[in-house]
Each structure stands twice: as structure tokens, then as C-alpha cells.
Amino acid sequence: MIDTTITVINKLGLHARATAKLITLTSSFKSVIRLSKPGGRLVDAKNMMQVMLLGAGRGITLTLQIEGDDEQAALTAIQDLFARRFDEAE
Numbered sequence: 001m002i003d004t005t006i007t008v009i010n011k012l013g014l015h016a017r018a019t020a021k022l023i024t025l026t027s028s029f030k031s032v033i034r035l036s037k038p039g040g041r042l043v044d045a046k047n048m049m050q051v052m053l054l055g056a057g058r059g060i061t062l063t064l065q066i067e068g069d070d071e072q073a074a075l076t077a078i079q080d081l082f083a084r085r086f087d088e089a090e
Contacts, residue, residue, distance in 0.1 A: 001065065001066070001067040001071070002064070002065065002066040002067070002071050002072070002075050003063070003064075003065050004063075004064050004075070005061050005062065005063055005064065006061070006062050006064045006078065006079065006082050007059070007060070007061045007062070007082070008056050008057065008058055008059065008060045008061075008062065008082070009058065009059075009082065009083075009085060010058065010082075010085035010086050010088050011058060011085070011088065012057075012058070012088070013056050013057035013058045013060065014051060014052070014054060014055075014056040014057075016052065017086070017088075018086040018088065019048060019051050019052050020048065021081065021086050021087070022045065022051060022078070022081065022086075023045075023046060023047070023048050023051065025077055025078065025081055026045045026046045026074070026078070027046045029068070029070050029073065029074040029077075030068050030069060030070055031066050031067055031068025031069065031070050031071045031074050032065075032066070032067045032068055033045040033046060033064070033065070033066050033074060033078075034064075034065045034066075035051060035054060035056075035062050035063065035064055035065075036054075036062065036063045036065075037054050037055075037056060037060060037062060037063075038060075038061065038063075040054065042063075042065065045064075064078065066078075
């Protein structure tokens with residue numbers, strides 16, 4: 001199991017378009033993937049509504065938990081998506 005943090009660095013945070021990209025990515029893995037805000041509950045990172053309800057704006061550090069056979073590949077892909085700022089222009 002991987003338990004780490006990831007910071008939202010794109011300008012608009014996890015808005016609808018960014019969340020849709022995240023959901024498309026996380027859904028491509030078999031691992032269970034969860035996110036949470038500080039002091040919040042864990043949500044399914046493959047569920048659009050749950051991720052949107054996090055209300056994660058720019059600068060928020062999220063807890064990321066991944067468990068499964070492809071957890072390392074999932075982590076690498078998610079970190080890359082966040083680092084690329086969801087391919088949005090800054």
C-alpha cells in the first residue's frame with residue numbers, strides 16, 4: 001500500500017475538467033485509489049462527484065492512498081498528471 005501526499009498546483013484546483021482527467025486516469029488502474037483533504041474523509045478517486053466534493057483548490061495538499069497490483073504505476077501516472085498541471089495553461 002502506498003500512502004503519500006500530493007499538492008494541487010494548477011491554477012484552478014480540482015475543477016470539473018481537471019477532475020475529469022483525474023477520474024479517466026485513475027479508472028484505468030485496477031488498484032483502489034483514495035484521496036482526502038486535511039481533516040477530511042477518504043474519497044474514491046475514481047468517483048467524479050466524490051472528488052469534486054473535496055473542493056481542493058490550488059495549494060491544498062491531499063493524502064493519496066493506493067492499494068493494488070499496479071499501485072506504483074498508478075502513483076507515477078497521478079504524480080505526472082499533477083506535475084503537468086492537468087495540461088492546463090497557467
